[in-house]
Amino acid sequence: MAETAIKLGGKRKPNLLDELREMLPQGNLNLCLTCGLCSSGCPSSSFDDMDPRKFLRMLSLGMDEEILASRWPWFCSMCQRCSRVCPMQIDIPQMIYKLRQKVPRSERPKGILHSCDAALANESLSAMGTSPEDFEWIVNDVLEETQTDQPEFKDLEAPLDKEGAHFLVNQNSREPMTEPDEMVPLWKILHQVGASWTYPKTAWAAENYCLFMADDEGWEHITRKAAEVTDKLGCKIFLNTE
Protein backbone atom coordinates (compact mmCIF):
# COMPACT_ATOMS: atom_id res chain seq x y z
CA MET A 1 0.00 0.00 0.00
CA ALA A 2 1.25 3.43 -0.87
CA GLU A 3 2.32 5.76 1.89
CA THR A 4 0.11 8.49 0.56
CA ALA A 5 -2.95 8.39 -1.63
CA ILE A 6 -2.20 8.33 -5.33
CA LYS A 7 -3.88 11.17 -7.12
CA LEU A 8 -4.38 11.08 -10.86
CA GLY A 9 -3.11 14.30 -12.33
CA GLY A 10 -4.67 16.62 -14.86
CA LYS A 11 -8.14 16.91 -16.14
CA ARG A 12 -9.72 13.94 -17.85
CA LYS A 13 -10.05 14.42 -21.58
CA PRO A 14 -13.63 14.46 -22.82
CA ASN A 15 -14.43 11.24 -24.62
CA LEU A 16 -17.15 9.54 -26.63
CA LEU A 17 -19.07 8.57 -23.53
CA ASP A 18 -19.37 12.22 -22.54
CA GLU A 19 -20.93 12.96 -25.92
CA LEU A 20 -23.38 10.10 -25.66
CA ARG A 21 -24.17 10.66 -22.00
CA GLU A 22 -27.26 12.75 -22.64
CA MET A 23 -28.87 9.69 -24.27
CA LEU A 24 -28.46 7.59 -21.17
CA PRO A 25 -31.07 7.33 -18.44
CA GLN A 26 -29.72 9.63 -15.72
CA GLY A 27 -26.60 10.00 -17.85
CA ASN A 28 -25.04 6.97 -16.26
CA LEU A 29 -23.71 4.02 -18.21
CA ASN A 30 -23.08 2.21 -14.92
CA LEU A 31 -26.79 1.50 -15.08
CA CYS A 32 -25.89 -1.22 -17.57
CA LEU A 33 -26.03 -4.48 -15.63
CA THR A 34 -24.02 -6.25 -18.34
CA CYS A 35 -26.82 -8.81 -18.41
CA GLY A 36 -26.39 -9.35 -22.16
CA LEU A 37 -30.06 -9.44 -23.10
CA CYS A 38 -29.22 -6.90 -25.81
CA SER A 39 -26.56 -9.13 -27.33
CA SER A 40 -28.52 -12.35 -27.09
CA GLY A 41 -31.32 -10.87 -29.20
CA CYS A 42 -29.19 -8.97 -31.70
CA PRO A 43 -28.72 -10.62 -35.11
CA SER A 44 -25.52 -8.57 -35.55
CA SER A 45 -23.87 -10.03 -32.46
CA SER A 46 -20.49 -11.51 -33.37
CA PHE A 47 -19.89 -9.66 -36.63
CA ASP A 48 -16.39 -8.16 -36.47
CA ASP A 49 -16.17 -9.69 -33.01
CA MET A 50 -18.60 -7.10 -31.68
CA ASP A 51 -21.99 -7.12 -29.99
CA PRO A 52 -24.15 -4.52 -28.20
CA ARG A 53 -22.94 -5.38 -24.69
CA LYS A 54 -19.33 -5.31 -25.78
CA PHE A 55 -19.96 -1.99 -27.47
CA LEU A 56 -21.31 -0.52 -24.21
CA ARG A 57 -18.39 -1.95 -22.22
CA MET A 58 -15.88 -0.48 -24.66
CA LEU A 59 -17.66 2.84 -24.43
CA SER A 60 -17.53 2.65 -20.67
CA LEU A 61 -13.82 1.85 -20.73
CA GLY A 62 -13.10 4.80 -23.01
CA MET A 63 -11.98 2.64 -25.94
CA ASP A 64 -12.99 5.40 -28.33
CA GLU A 65 -10.45 4.69 -31.04
CA GLU A 66 -11.47 1.05 -31.33
CA ILE A 67 -15.16 1.98 -31.43
CA LEU A 68 -14.67 4.66 -34.06
CA ALA A 69 -12.60 2.32 -36.23
CA SER A 70 -15.32 -0.33 -36.16
CA ARG A 71 -17.57 -1.06 -39.13
CA TRP A 72 -20.15 -2.43 -36.73
CA PRO A 73 -22.44 0.64 -36.60
CA TRP A 74 -23.29 -0.17 -40.24
CA PHE A 75 -24.27 -3.73 -39.33
CA CYS A 76 -27.05 -2.40 -37.09
CA SER A 77 -30.47 -2.25 -38.73
CA MET A 78 -31.82 0.06 -35.99
CA CYS A 79 -34.44 -2.57 -35.20
CA GLN A 80 -34.45 -1.66 -31.49
CA ARG A 81 -34.73 -5.23 -30.27
CA CYS A 82 -31.83 -4.54 -27.89
CA SER A 83 -33.34 -1.47 -26.26
CA ARG A 84 -36.77 -3.10 -26.02
CA VAL A 85 -35.42 -5.88 -23.84
CA CYS A 86 -32.94 -3.74 -21.87
CA PRO A 87 -34.00 -3.70 -18.20
CA MET A 88 -32.32 -0.31 -17.84
CA GLN A 89 -33.80 1.25 -21.00
CA ILE A 90 -30.48 2.07 -22.56
CA ASP A 91 -31.08 3.32 -26.09
CA ILE A 92 -28.28 1.55 -27.94
CA PRO A 93 -29.60 2.18 -31.51
CA GLN A 94 -29.64 5.92 -30.89
CA MET A 95 -25.98 5.70 -29.86
CA ILE A 96 -25.21 3.76 -33.02
CA TYR A 97 -26.92 6.51 -35.00
CA LYS A 98 -24.67 9.09 -33.35
CA LEU A 99 -21.63 6.97 -34.13
CA ARG A 100 -22.57 6.91 -37.81
CA GLN A 101 -22.49 10.69 -37.62
CA LYS A 102 -18.92 10.55 -36.32
CA VAL A 103 -17.82 9.11 -39.66
CA PRO A 104 -17.01 11.95 -42.10
CA ARG A 105 -19.94 12.23 -44.50
CA SER A 106 -17.94 11.36 -47.60
CA GLU A 107 -16.59 8.20 -45.93
CA ARG A 108 -19.96 6.69 -45.08
CA PRO A 109 -21.05 3.67 -47.19
CA LYS A 110 -21.24 4.80 -50.80
CA GLY A 111 -24.53 3.09 -51.61
CA ILE A 112 -26.34 4.95 -48.86
CA LEU A 113 -24.48 8.19 -49.52
CA HIS A 114 -25.35 8.21 -53.23
CA SER A 115 -29.01 7.45 -52.57
CA CYS A 116 -29.23 10.24 -50.00
CA ASP A 117 -27.48 12.73 -52.29
CA ALA A 118 -29.60 11.70 -55.28
CA ALA A 119 -32.77 12.34 -53.28
CA LEU A 120 -31.57 15.78 -52.20
CA ALA A 121 -30.86 16.71 -55.82
CA ASN A 122 -34.42 16.49 -57.19
CA GLU A 123 -37.84 17.79 -56.22
CA SER A 124 -39.32 14.30 -56.07
CA LEU A 125 -36.79 13.51 -53.33
CA SER A 126 -36.34 10.26 -55.19
CA ALA A 127 -33.24 8.23 -54.34
CA MET A 128 -33.39 6.88 -57.89
CA GLY A 129 -33.37 10.39 -59.30
CA THR A 130 -36.85 10.18 -60.84
CA SER A 131 -38.03 13.67 -61.79
CA PRO A 132 -41.57 14.88 -61.00
CA GLU A 133 -42.27 14.95 -64.78
CA ASP A 134 -41.19 11.33 -65.24
CA PHE A 135 -43.26 10.21 -62.27
CA GLU A 136 -46.35 11.96 -63.61
CA TRP A 137 -45.82 10.44 -67.05
CA ILE A 138 -45.37 6.89 -65.72
CA VAL A 139 -48.38 7.11 -63.37
CA ASN A 140 -50.65 8.38 -66.14
CA ASP A 141 -49.35 5.84 -68.65
CA VAL A 142 -49.99 2.90 -66.30
CA LEU A 143 -53.36 4.34 -65.28
CA GLU A 144 -54.59 4.72 -68.88
CA GLU A 145 -53.48 1.23 -69.78
CA THR A 146 -55.29 -0.23 -66.76
CA GLN A 147 -58.47 1.75 -67.55
CA THR A 148 -58.41 0.41 -71.11
CA ASP A 149 -57.42 -3.21 -70.48
CA GLN A 150 -59.58 -3.65 -67.39
CA PRO A 151 -62.82 -1.78 -68.22
CA GLU A 152 -64.32 -2.49 -64.77
CA PHE A 153 -61.71 0.03 -63.65
CA LYS A 154 -62.39 2.66 -66.30
CA ASP A 155 -62.96 5.14 -63.46
CA LEU A 156 -59.81 4.17 -61.62
CA GLU A 157 -57.88 7.19 -60.36
CA ALA A 158 -54.28 7.96 -59.58
CA PRO A 159 -54.48 11.70 -58.93
CA LEU A 160 -51.47 13.98 -58.62
CA ASP A 161 -51.62 17.15 -56.52
CA LYS A 162 -55.38 16.84 -56.00
CA GLU A 163 -56.30 19.55 -53.54
CA GLY A 164 -58.40 18.60 -50.55
CA ALA A 165 -57.91 14.84 -50.91
CA HIS A 166 -58.22 13.05 -47.57
CA PHE A 167 -55.08 10.93 -47.88
CA LEU A 168 -51.75 12.03 -49.24
CA VAL A 169 -50.08 8.82 -50.42
CA ASN A 170 -46.37 8.57 -51.09
CA GLN A 171 -44.67 6.04 -53.33
CA ASN A 172 -41.36 4.21 -53.20
CA SER A 173 -39.35 5.01 -56.36
CA ARG A 174 -38.81 1.33 -56.99
CA GLU A 175 -42.27 0.83 -58.48
CA PRO A 176 -42.45 3.63 -61.04
CA MET A 177 -38.85 2.97 -62.07
CA THR A 178 -38.60 -0.81 -62.20
CA GLU A 179 -42.03 -2.44 -61.80
CA PRO A 180 -44.77 0.13 -62.51
CA ASP A 181 -47.55 -2.49 -62.62
CA GLU A 182 -46.99 -3.08 -58.91
CA MET A 183 -48.55 0.35 -58.24
CA VAL A 184 -51.92 -0.77 -59.58
CA PRO A 185 -53.11 -3.11 -56.78
CA LEU A 186 -52.90 -0.28 -54.24
CA TRP A 187 -54.81 2.07 -56.57
CA LYS A 188 -57.47 -0.59 -56.97
CA ILE A 189 -57.86 -1.08 -53.23
CA LEU A 190 -58.17 2.68 -52.66
CA HIS A 191 -60.72 2.80 -55.50
CA GLN A 192 -62.75 -0.14 -54.16
CA VAL A 193 -63.15 1.45 -50.74
CA GLY A 194 -63.91 4.87 -52.23
CA ALA A 195 -60.94 6.56 -50.60
CA SER A 196 -60.19 10.17 -51.44
CA TRP A 197 -56.46 10.26 -52.07
CA THR A 198 -53.67 11.85 -54.08
CA TYR A 199 -49.99 11.53 -54.82
CA PRO A 200 -48.09 14.78 -54.56
CA LYS A 201 -46.22 15.88 -57.69
CA THR A 202 -43.20 16.78 -55.58
CA ALA A 203 -41.79 15.04 -52.51
CA TRP A 204 -43.66 11.88 -53.51
CA ALA A 205 -40.76 9.49 -52.98
CA ALA A 206 -41.26 7.40 -49.85
CA GLU A 207 -37.69 6.28 -49.30
CA ASN A 208 -35.37 8.27 -47.04
CA TYR A 209 -31.75 7.18 -47.23
CA CYS A 210 -30.56 10.30 -45.45
CA LEU A 211 -32.06 8.76 -42.32
CA PHE A 212 -29.86 5.68 -42.75
CA MET A 213 -26.93 7.96 -43.46
CA ALA A 214 -27.51 9.63 -40.11
CA ASP A 215 -27.65 12.90 -42.05
CA ASP A 216 -29.99 14.92 -39.82
CA GLU A 217 -30.20 17.85 -42.20
CA GLY A 218 -31.03 15.72 -45.25
CA TRP A 219 -33.46 13.60 -43.26
CA GLU A 220 -35.27 16.68 -42.03
CA HIS A 221 -35.32 18.22 -45.51
CA ILE A 222 -37.04 15.15 -47.00
CA THR A 223 -39.52 14.82 -44.14
CA ARG A 224 -40.30 18.54 -44.04
CA LYS A 225 -40.92 18.73 -47.80
CA ALA A 226 -43.38 15.83 -47.57
CA ALA A 227 -45.15 17.51 -44.65
CA GLU A 228 -45.28 20.85 -46.47
CA VAL A 229 -46.86 19.45 -49.62
CA THR A 230 -49.42 17.60 -47.47
CA ASP A 231 -50.38 20.89 -45.83
CA LYS A 232 -50.31 22.80 -49.13
CA LEU A 233 -52.80 20.38 -50.69
CA GLY A 234 -54.95 20.43 -47.57
CA CYS A 235 -54.76 16.67 -47.07
CA LYS A 236 -55.86 15.34 -43.68
CA ILE A 237 -53.69 12.24 -43.46
CA PHE A 238 -50.18 11.59 -44.66
CA LEU A 239 -50.09 7.93 -45.62
CA ASN A 240 -46.52 6.69 -45.64
CA THR A 241 -46.50 3.50 -47.69
CA GLU A 242 -42.89 2.74 -46.91
Place this chain on the structure above:
Amino acid sequence: MRKSFGDAIADDLRYALKACIGEENFIDMQPNKSNNYCCGGGGGFLQSGFPEERRGYGKIKDDQIKETGATYVIAGCHNCHAQIHDLSEHFGGGYHVVHFWTILCLALGILSPKERAYLGPDLKKVNVFHDEIEVFEV
Protein backbone atom coordinates in the same frame (compact mmCIF):
# COMPACT_ATOMS: atom_id res chain seq x y z
CA MET B 1 -44.40 -2.86 -35.17
CA ARG B 2 -41.82 -2.63 -32.44
CA LYS B 3 -40.76 0.84 -33.46
CA SER B 4 -43.99 2.60 -34.28
CA PHE B 5 -47.56 1.38 -33.89
CA GLY B 6 -47.04 -1.64 -31.66
CA ASP B 7 -48.78 -5.01 -31.59
CA ALA B 8 -52.25 -3.54 -32.18
CA ILE B 9 -51.42 -2.87 -35.82
CA ALA B 10 -49.78 -6.29 -36.14
CA ASP B 11 -53.11 -7.77 -35.05
CA ASP B 12 -54.95 -5.60 -37.60
CA LEU B 13 -52.75 -6.94 -40.38
CA ARG B 14 -53.31 -10.53 -39.24
CA TYR B 15 -57.08 -9.92 -39.20
CA ALA B 16 -57.03 -8.57 -42.76
CA LEU B 17 -54.68 -11.28 -44.01
CA LYS B 18 -56.71 -14.12 -42.49
CA ALA B 19 -59.84 -12.65 -44.06
CA CYS B 20 -58.12 -12.97 -47.44
CA ILE B 21 -56.47 -16.37 -47.19
CA GLY B 22 -58.44 -18.18 -44.48
CA GLU B 23 -57.50 -18.69 -40.85
CA GLU B 24 -56.09 -22.15 -41.52
CA ASN B 25 -53.61 -20.84 -44.09
CA PHE B 26 -51.91 -18.35 -41.82
CA ILE B 27 -48.85 -19.47 -39.89
CA ASP B 28 -47.18 -16.99 -37.55
CA MET B 29 -43.42 -17.17 -37.23
CA GLN B 30 -41.84 -17.49 -33.82
CA PRO B 31 -41.19 -15.19 -32.09
CA ASN B 32 -43.56 -12.67 -33.64
CA LYS B 33 -44.93 -9.13 -33.45
CA SER B 34 -42.82 -6.90 -31.22
CA ASN B 35 -40.60 -9.82 -30.22
CA ASN B 36 -39.81 -10.71 -33.81
CA TYR B 37 -36.40 -10.43 -35.38
CA CYS B 38 -35.68 -7.80 -38.00
CA CYS B 39 -34.96 -9.26 -41.47
CA GLY B 40 -31.85 -7.11 -41.81
CA GLY B 41 -32.89 -5.11 -44.86
CA GLY B 42 -33.43 -1.86 -43.01
CA GLY B 43 -31.23 0.81 -41.53
CA GLY B 44 -29.42 1.09 -44.85
CA PHE B 45 -28.07 -2.48 -44.68
CA LEU B 46 -29.23 -3.27 -48.24
CA GLN B 47 -27.27 -0.38 -49.67
CA SER B 48 -24.25 -0.31 -47.39
CA GLY B 49 -22.18 -2.82 -49.34
CA PHE B 50 -21.79 -5.53 -46.68
CA PRO B 51 -23.70 -8.44 -48.27
CA GLU B 52 -21.98 -11.12 -46.18
CA GLU B 53 -22.97 -9.52 -42.89
CA ARG B 54 -26.41 -8.58 -44.22
CA ARG B 55 -27.15 -12.18 -45.14
CA GLY B 56 -25.60 -13.42 -41.91
CA TYR B 57 -27.97 -11.12 -40.07
CA GLY B 58 -30.90 -12.32 -42.17
CA LYS B 59 -30.13 -16.00 -41.54
CA ILE B 60 -32.23 -15.85 -38.36
CA LYS B 61 -35.20 -14.58 -40.39
CA ASP B 62 -34.63 -17.20 -43.06
CA ASP B 63 -34.61 -19.95 -40.41
CA GLN B 64 -37.79 -18.55 -38.83
CA ILE B 65 -39.56 -18.59 -42.21
CA LYS B 66 -38.40 -22.09 -43.12
CA GLU B 67 -39.56 -23.32 -39.70
CA THR B 68 -43.14 -22.27 -40.52
CA GLY B 69 -43.12 -24.30 -43.73
CA ALA B 70 -45.06 -21.47 -45.39
CA THR B 71 -44.60 -20.90 -49.13
CA TYR B 72 -45.49 -17.18 -49.06
CA VAL B 73 -44.19 -14.40 -46.85
CA ILE B 74 -45.89 -11.01 -46.57
CA ALA B 75 -43.33 -8.23 -46.41
CA GLY B 76 -44.17 -5.01 -44.63
CA CYS B 77 -42.06 -2.66 -46.72
CA HIS B 78 -39.75 -2.48 -49.72
CA ASN B 79 -36.59 -3.04 -47.74
CA CYS B 80 -38.06 -6.17 -46.15
CA HIS B 81 -39.31 -7.32 -49.53
CA ALA B 82 -35.92 -6.98 -51.20
CA GLN B 83 -34.03 -8.53 -48.29
CA ILE B 84 -36.33 -11.54 -47.73
CA HIS B 85 -36.48 -12.15 -51.49
CA ASP B 86 -32.69 -12.27 -51.50
CA LEU B 87 -32.62 -14.55 -48.44
CA SER B 88 -35.01 -16.97 -50.12
CA GLU B 89 -32.76 -17.19 -53.17
CA HIS B 90 -29.44 -17.15 -51.33
CA PHE B 91 -30.28 -19.77 -48.71
CA GLY B 92 -32.42 -21.80 -51.11
CA GLY B 93 -35.68 -21.58 -49.17
CA GLY B 94 -37.65 -20.97 -52.34
CA TYR B 95 -40.51 -19.22 -50.55
CA HIS B 96 -42.20 -16.30 -52.32
CA VAL B 97 -42.30 -12.76 -50.97
CA VAL B 98 -45.29 -10.52 -51.67
CA HIS B 99 -46.75 -7.23 -50.56
CA PHE B 100 -50.12 -7.37 -48.83
CA TRP B 101 -51.78 -5.45 -51.66
CA THR B 102 -51.15 -8.43 -53.98
CA ILE B 103 -52.91 -10.86 -51.64
CA LEU B 104 -55.82 -8.48 -50.99
CA CYS B 105 -56.46 -7.92 -54.72
CA LEU B 106 -56.06 -11.63 -55.40
CA ALA B 107 -58.72 -12.41 -52.80
CA LEU B 108 -61.00 -9.72 -54.25
CA GLY B 109 -60.60 -11.25 -57.71
CA ILE B 110 -59.21 -8.05 -59.23
CA LEU B 111 -55.56 -9.01 -59.73
CA SER B 112 -54.59 -8.97 -63.41
CA PRO B 113 -51.79 -11.09 -64.92
CA LYS B 114 -49.50 -8.06 -64.94
CA GLU B 115 -49.77 -7.57 -61.20
CA ARG B 116 -48.54 -11.07 -60.32
CA ALA B 117 -44.77 -10.63 -60.66
CA TYR B 118 -44.09 -12.03 -57.19
CA LEU B 119 -46.63 -14.85 -57.15
CA GLY B 120 -45.28 -18.36 -57.62
CA PRO B 121 -46.48 -20.79 -60.30
CA ASP B 122 -49.07 -22.20 -57.86
CA LEU B 123 -50.96 -18.87 -57.71
CA LYS B 124 -50.11 -17.31 -61.08
CA LYS B 125 -53.25 -18.76 -62.68
CA VAL B 126 -55.60 -18.60 -59.70
CA ASN B 127 -58.61 -16.27 -59.79
CA VAL B 128 -57.15 -14.21 -62.65
CA PHE B 129 -58.77 -10.89 -63.53
CA HIS B 130 -58.71 -10.40 -67.32
CA ASP B 131 -56.83 -13.56 -68.14
CA GLU B 132 -56.47 -12.38 -71.74
CA ILE B 133 -53.94 -9.67 -70.80
CA GLU B 134 -50.53 -10.80 -71.96
CA VAL B 135 -47.44 -10.43 -69.85
CA PHE B 136 -44.04 -10.24 -71.43
CA GLU B 137 -41.47 -11.63 -69.05
CA VAL B 138 -38.28 -9.59 -68.95
